[in-house]
Amino acid sequence: xxxxxxxGPALVKPTQTLTxxxxxxxxxxxxxGVRVSWFRQPPGKALEWLARFxxxxxKVYRPSLQTRLTISKDTSKNxxxxxxxxMDPVDTGTYYCxxxxxxxxxxxxxxxxxxxxxxxx
Amino acid sequence: xxxxTQSPGTLSLSPGEEATLSCRASQSVSGRFLAWFQHKPGxxxxxLVYDASTRATGIPDRFSGSGSGTDFTLTISRLEPEDFAxxxxxxxxxxxxxxxxxxxxxxx
Numbered sequence: 001x002x003x004x005x006x007x008g009p010a011l012v013k014p015t016q017t018l019t020x021x022x023x024x025x026x027x028x029x030x031x032x033g034v035r036v037s038w039f040r041q042p043p044g045k046a047l048e049w050l051a052r053f054x055x056x057x058x059k060v061y062r063p064s065l066q067t068r069l070t071i072s073k074d075t076s077k078n079x080x081x082x083x084x085x086x087m088d089p090v091d092t093g094t095y096y097c098x099x100x101x102x103x104x105x106x107x108x109x110x111x112x113x114x115x116x117x118x119x120x121x
Numbered sequence: 122x123x124x125x126t127q128s129p130g131t132l133s134l135s136p137g138e139e140a141t142l143s144c145r146a147s148q149s150v151s152g153r154f155l156a157w158f159q160h161k162p163g164x165x166x167x168x169l170v171y172d173a174s175t176r177a178t179g180i181p182d183r184f185s186g187s188g189s190g191t192d193f194t195l196t197i198s199r200l201e202p203e204d205f206a207x208x209x210x211x212x213x214x215x216x217x218x219x220x221x222x223x224x225x226x227x228x229x
Contacts, residue, residue, distance in 0.1 A: 037218070047166075047209060049218040060216050096166070100213070107156050107171035107213055109178075113164060 002026030004036070004097050004112040011118050012087050018117060022080040022097030029073050029080055030055055033102040036080040038071065041114075042093040053080050054102075089119045123147055123212045127221035133229040140197040142224045144210035149190050154214035157186055157195045160207045160223075169208075170195065202228075 008020035022036060029036050037052040051071040052060045061069050070083045080097060094114040100106050124147035134140055144155070153173040158166040168177040170186035173193055183198045197204055205228050210221045 046222045047211075047220040049216065049220075052216060062217050098166075104172075106154065107168065108166075108211070108218075109168050109171075111165040111167075 002110060004099060004110060006095060006097050006112045006115040008095070008115055008117065010116060011120065013121050014088055014119060016087050018082075018084045018087050018091070020082045020084075020095055020097075020115065020117075022082070022112065024078045024080070024099075027099070028075075028078055029053060030075060033105065035100045035102065035106075037098050037100060037108070038080075038082045039096045039098060040091075040093045041096070042090070045093075047096075050084075051082060052100075087119045092117060092119045122217055123150070123219045125210050125212060125219055125221035127208075127210060127224050129224060130222075131225045131227060133227050134200055135229045136200050136202055138200050140195075140200055140204070140226055142195040142197075142208055142210075142226075144188075144193040144195070144221050146191045146193070146212065150193075150212055150214065152214055153189055154212060155186075155188070155193050156211045156213055157184075158209045158211065159204075160209060166209070171213075197226075200226075 003025045005023045034055045038050040041047045051069050053071045068085045072081050094116050096114040098108040098111040100108045126145045128143045155173045157170040160166045169184050174186045185196045187194050208224045212219050
């Protein structure tokens with residue numbers, strides 16, 4: 001079965017660093033042409049793309065958050081990891097990971113259910 | 122960065138009716154890299170249509186996408202009870218990928 005599943009803390013304090021994990025099943029981020037992205041959705045707001053990790057280890061970040069974001073992979077665990085530093089209450093929301101492809105397959109065909117993160121002291 | 126504007130914000134219809142959802146882009150969408158998703162609370166977003174008009178695998182043919190340039194439409198004919206949900210359009214040609222604010226399709 002091909003799936004993605006997000007995991008991480010439900011509650012973080014302001015200024016802390018958030019670390020989220022996207023666990024892949026049925027495929028690998030090292031498979032040719034595979035890309036995995038992270039998104040988030042603050043309550044009542046639109047979905048927002050954050051970062052992307054490609055099969056060839058290329059990484060792309062949302063420009064406005066680039067200084068706070070790091071995306072990486074753990075090949076042994078088949079995971080894509082996102083860290084977001086200096087958390088603020090405005091970072092509260094549901095965080096999703098999703099798979100896309102390359103070239104004509106660049107659409108996001110598979111998503112996880114998301115994980116809710118609340119930033120509060 | 123692309124801005125996508127969806128209308129209406131909420132659409133109230135009855136099962137069996139046809140729904141027409143609109144998505145307007147702030148600039149022309151090259152390559153027709155425009156997708157539509159269905160999203161229900163607590164579930165993963167579900168890809169319905171990509172490349173503006175291609176149905177994703179397993180999507181019923183009552184869902185159809187159309188449009189080009191800056192104006193795109195998702196049409197759902199013969200609404201089924203399970204179709205009442207949130208719908209988003211997304212531009213995915215180049216990063217940063219952007220979404221519309223969504224249309225809530227509710228039962229009248």
